Amino acid sequence: MSESQDQYATTKVxxxxxxxxxxVALIIAGTGLSLPTLYLGSEIALGLGLKQALIAFGVSTLVLTIMCMATTLIGNRSRLSTYMILHFSFGANGAKIVNFIFGVTLVGWFAVALELLAIAIKDTALSxxxxxxxxxxxIIISSLLITITTVYGIKSIQKLANIAIPILTVFLIYILFLTLNELDSVSQLFNYVPNRSDMTLFQATSILVGAAILFPVLMADFSRFIKTDKQSLIAVLGIAIGTPLALVLSAIPSIQTGEVDIIKIMSAYNLVIPAFVLLFISxxxxxxxxxxxxxxxxxxINxxxxxxxxxxxxxxxxTLLAMLGFSSFLFTFLEYLGVLAPxxxxxxxxxxxxxxxxHYDLKAIGRWKYDALLSWxxxxxxxxxxxxEVFQITHAYFLDSFILGGVIYMFLNRKVIAL
Known part of the structure; x- marks a missing residue:
């Protein structure tokens, strides 16, 4: 198998x-137009109100963008996948431990998206x-179809998504237009007060960071294919613009209709079937x-x-997680991810x-890098x-994770860094 056929899994692009x-920016932006992301935008807007939701969208996007700017340069300059990059800092065996965490996270997202897709299908059939x-x-049938697609036909479905996702974006913008057109004044949106919510601005920001925290970590997988440093920084616009846009496109209609479920929102505009088809494909x-x-x-791992x-x-x-209602644990899941990943x-x-x-030398990969593992x-x-909240450092635990990981790692490698 050629290097390009295996997507340069262990070699340079x-x-x-x-x-x-x-x-690449368009590809990254397209990943935001999924049911879990739209669900988060709706939940946070209804829980906080639009003013604070926009602050949460902005702060979380800023944090993620800054982190992505650094890791995108690493991918572009090394031309290696995240999997290989982790080998250099954590060692071959240490990278397996980190990758296991990522694998569990991705299965969690699979379960959440599967459950929300099932809810959308059920609501569409009823409506x-x-x-x-x-x-x-x-859930079982959807999982079976998605699994078959993954194993045998993911390339063809991705080509279909390249058409469907831009159309879905336009469709959601149209829904936003309809929503704004129904308002006497835009101030109605900003004056919305949640009936009852235990969510705080800090929690919302943390949840949003946790939801997309794998992007900074895995950004190298995208940027290693990009021509230049400057072009790789352009790719970060997929996060900087695409993610908050998706959140806003779901937040405003939710406040207007009082619904979190995107299908129920579309039902209010008599657009259930076209909305369902686009959301189903994406x-x-x-x-x-x-x-x-x-x-x-x-x-x-093996x-x-x-x-x-x-x-x-x-x-x-x-599938089992989806059937057990894993989406009800989504916020807690994302918060703990914000502890581990930064x-x-x-x-x-x-x-x-x-x-x-x-500079990475592919011949100089060790089995274990205990300094990185200990720092993590x-x-x-x-x-x-x-x-x-046993004690506080920055009052933003995802920043604590990032700063502490970096400071401890630099301390353990202070002699090497000083050279």
Missing amino acids: QAKDFMSGWL AFKYTISQELI TWVTNATNLYSATLTFST EKWSFKYVAIAASIVG SISAIYIIHFFFISKQ IISSIITLFTYQ
Whole structure:
């Protein structure tokens, strides 16, 4: 198999496969138009009101953008995947531990998207055809279709999504126009006060950071294919513009209608069927991508494992989680992800710029890098205490994770950095 056919899993991307940063930005922005992201935008807007929701959207996007700017340069300059980059900072065995965390996270997202897709199908059948379908049955059938797509036909469904996602964006903008047209004044949106909510601005911001925290960590997987540094920074616009746009496009109609479920929102405008078709396609490909990425990640733990059987096993676990109602734990899941993941970004940023001096030697990968693992474990434990509010450092635990991971790692490597 050629390097390009296996997506340069363990080698550097060659110039013949370079692409524009604008194209990558569109790909990244498209991932935001999935049911979980739209659900988050709606939940936060209804929980906080539009004013504070916009602040949460803005602050979380700023944090993620800054982190992505650093990791996108690493991918562009090294031309290596995140999986290989983690080898240099954590060691071959240490990278497997980190990748296991990522794999579990991706299966969690698979479960959430699967459950929300099943809810959308059930609501559509009830709203459009007055027919009730078992949600568990929908989850099983949807999971089966997505798994088959992942194993055999993900490329074709991705091509379909490249058409459907831009159309969905225009469609959501049209819904936004209809919503604004119904208002006597835009101030109605900003004056909205939630009836009752335990959510705080800080919690909302943390949840949003947790929801997209894998982007900074995995940004190198995208930017390694981009032509230049400048173009790779352009790709970050997919996060900087695409993510808040998706959140706003779901938030405003939710405040107007009082609904979190996107299908019920569309029902208010008599647009259930076209909305469902577009959301179904975009969520199908997003979830196929989640399962594909999870399978690749778990496959790195043991190269003898068959891709097909790992995909099936991951799908079964995700399906069971969806049937058990995993989406009800989504916010807690994302908050804990905000504890574990930011320090990983900090560690490999520091390793690339200050320890390896922006040069990776593929022949110099060790089995274990205890300094990185120790930094990650200590920073995660301390951050867990700040998350539980036992004590505070920055009052933003995801920043605690990032800063602590970086500071501890730099301290343990102070002699090397000083050279």
